[in-house]
Amino acid sequence: MKNLSEIIIKDAEKILEKVDLSELEGKSILITGASGLVGTYFLACLKVLSEKKKIGKITAISNSKYPVYLNDLINYPEIEIVVGDLTNYEFLQKMPLADYIVHAASYGQPGRFMENPIKTLKLNTETTSFLFDKLKNKGKLLFLSTSEVYSGLTTPPHKESEIGSTNTTHPRSCYIEAKRCGEAICNAYRTKGVQAKSARLSLAYGPGTKPGDLRVINSFIQKAIQGKIELLDYGEAKRTYCYITDAVEILWHILLKGEESVYNVGGFSSVTIADLARKIGKCLDIPVVFPKISSDKISGAPIDVSLDMAKVKNEFGKTKYVSLDEGLERTIEWQKELYQLYLNNEK
DSSP: OOOHHHHHHHHHHHHHTTOOOGGGBTOOEEEESTTSHHHHHHHHHHHHHHTTSOBOOEEEEESSOOOGGGGGGGOSTTEEEEEOOTTOHHHHHTSOOEEEEEEOOSOOSHHHHHHOHHHHHHHHTHHHHHHGGGEEEEEEEEEEEEGGGGTTOOSSSBOTTOOOOOOTTSTTHHHHHHHHHHHHHHHHHHTTTOEEEEEEEOOEEOTTOOTTOOSHHHHHHHHHHHTOEEOSSOOOOEEEEEEHHHHHHHHHHHHHHOOSSEEEEOOSEEEEHHHHHHHHHHHTTOOEEOOSSOOOSSTTOOSEEOBOOHHHHHHHOOOOOOOHHHHHHHHHHHHHHHHHHHHHHHO
16 A cells, blocks of 8 residues: 555655745745645745755644644655634644745535534634734745635626625625625734735645545535546536645745735536536546436535636746646545545455
8 A cells, every 4th residue: 555645645745846945945834724724835935945945943733633644745854733612712822933824725615614603714814814913024824715705797707807796695705705805804913014914815726635535526426536527516616626736836935935915726627517427427437327317516606707817827937737627537536545545444
């Protein structure tokens, strides 16, 4: 069985070939959502960097214990993993000051962020505001927003100058409005001279997710490993996916070099949900079953999600992206190894 950390480390090495992190030398870094997909890749990059340069203290905050199978990513002196609730004021007060803060703590899975709307709101508003009190003078903060702020628009690809038109009664309003408010908080601090930026991330995928992840790609792969992919609807919605190495490469650029307040972070691999299921089914030689009657289990989902990436191209020169076929191959490799690990542990 392959080392699960090694799969991510290899991806992180590819990211560092495209991003100069020398600015971080000797600096302190705080990352929230450290055990999530984005947080895991940020930590992997810092792990690789620590082997080449002297970096300052890294505080990685997670809502739950860091996965044992990724211990290699956090096994070095400069890092401290802290488990706690970022909506708890007493816990927030204990966090250290940092030169760089990446606020990535918020569920990216619709089913999860809709389960606890109050916590979703707090993580992106109250916690975001508090984190600025933990940012050192001349420090930089990156807030992970979402393409969901474009909900209600019908003419993709969406530009950063646009914003959605959904009501506060929308099924996903806790997430949409919280992210909009988080962006507004960042912009308010920018007016005071703070280097704060928001990244509207869309449909990042790849190795590093946990078992039972409810996002479409992970759900399909899990079902395929179990023997069959069954869709809840006809899969007509269109999605544009971004492999995690491309997403994190762009996020590093935004944090370190970004001059604007808001950036889109997405890819170019556009596919319908139905065709995505077929691709995964073909990779694993598994049947794909469509329902006779469509049902909408995740209400409020957009019909088409794609972002205008011109700003990233013009400012950072980003033109090459991992293809969906290559990204799926690496993600399936990860998921197969992960579920095999869990099966072995259950025996």
